[in-house]
Amino acid sequence: MPAANANGNNYGNFTFQVQDGAGVANGGKDTDTTARLFTINVTSVNDAPQSTGGTATILEGPGAYTIKPGDFGFLDPNDTPSNAPLTLQISAVSLNGGTLTNNGTPIVLPASVAFTDITANKLIYTPASATANGNATISFKIQDNGGLVGTGAADTDVTTRTLTISITPVNTPPVGVTKTIDLAEDVTYTVQSTDFGFNDSLDNPSPNTLAGRHLCHGAGQWHVVQWVDANHGWHTY
Numbered sequence: 001m002p003a004a005n006a007n008g009n010n011y012g013n014f015t016f017q018v019q020d021g022a023g024v025a026n027g028g029k030d031t032d033t034t035a036r037l038f039t040i041n042v043t044s045v046n047d048a049p050q051s052t053g054g055t056a057t058i059l060e061g062p063g064a065y066t067i068k069p070g071d072f073g074f075l076d077p078n079d080t081p082s083n084a085p086l087t088l089q090i091s092a093v094s095l096n097g098g099t100l101t102n103n104g105t106p107i108v109l110p111a112s113v114a115f116t117d118i119t120a121n122k123l124i125y126t127p128a129s130a131t132a133n134g135n136a137t138i139s140f141k142i143q144d145n146g147g148l149v150g151t152g153a154a155d156t157d158v159t160t161r162t163l164t165i166s167i168t169p170v171n172t173p174p175v176g177v178t179k180t181i182d183l184a185e186d187v188t189y190t191v192q193s194t195d196f197g198f199n200d201s202l203d204n205p206s207p208n209t210l211a212g213r214h215l216c217h218g219a220g221q222w223h224v225v226q227w228v229d230a231n232h233g234w235h236t237y
């Protein structure tokens with residue numbers, strides 16, 4: 001019996017001489033005078049590939065992520081030489097509000113994506129917006145190009161793997177609102193934090209709080225004003 005996944009011509013051989021049952025009386029011969037060769041060839045049969053899955057990390061911002069052939073961690077450990085990836089069989093996606101397209105067309109599940117498309121940079125994940133972050137996942141099985149000829153041949157991973165596209169949050173600037181106050185002469189006005197119309201709702205999750213510096217122009221000169229904390233309020237210098 002050949003070793004697991006081993007193959008090749010003349011994988012094993014032995015010689016033999018056949019013998020009849022009539023004996024060797026009177027100078028007779030009962031055995032072939034020539035040693036014959038018995039050769040065993042073992043034909044290669046495709047074994048299923050595997051994949052490690054993986055995580056691609058990008059920063060929050062405008063633009064899209066082009067999925068790369070190496071993102072799937074293709075392995076074909078039981079074939080020598082290894083086969084190459086042929087298709088990606090996508091069974092499920094969780095896109096965090098974004099889209100997954102192949103050559104501009106949204107993926108419809110279940111989908112079979114040719115690896116030549118991935119190599120040609122056609123499989124693209126686009127986040128929901130320039131301020132979106134978090135994880136998108138693609139569940140897939142990988143198929144190799146070894147074919148299905150022969151008993152027991154398999155060309156597709158038996159296990160569903162996951163590619164995660166992780167978008168790292170980046171601080172999005174807040175916006176303020178222009179404000180005008182009208183004062184009578186000799187009246188003092190205390191500026192309130194609410195006067196600036198601070199809004200950081202584009203940051204998701206957890207909008208930041210008002211804490212930064214603000215450049216202000218007043219009385220003919222520039223000041224830097226910084227929010228210290230709720231006890232100390234605004235500090236001007």
Ligand SMILES: [Ca+2]
Pocket residue numbers: 046047048049076079082083144146155
């Ligand atoms: Ca294979």
Ligand SMILES: [Ca+2]
Pocket residue numbers: 005044045046047078079080
């Ligand atoms: Ca094999």
Ligand SMILES: [Ca+2]
Pocket residue numbers: 060131169170171172202203204
């Ligand atoms: Ca942000």
Ligand SMILES: [Ca+2]
Pocket residue numbers: 171172173174200203207208
């Ligand atoms: Ca922010």
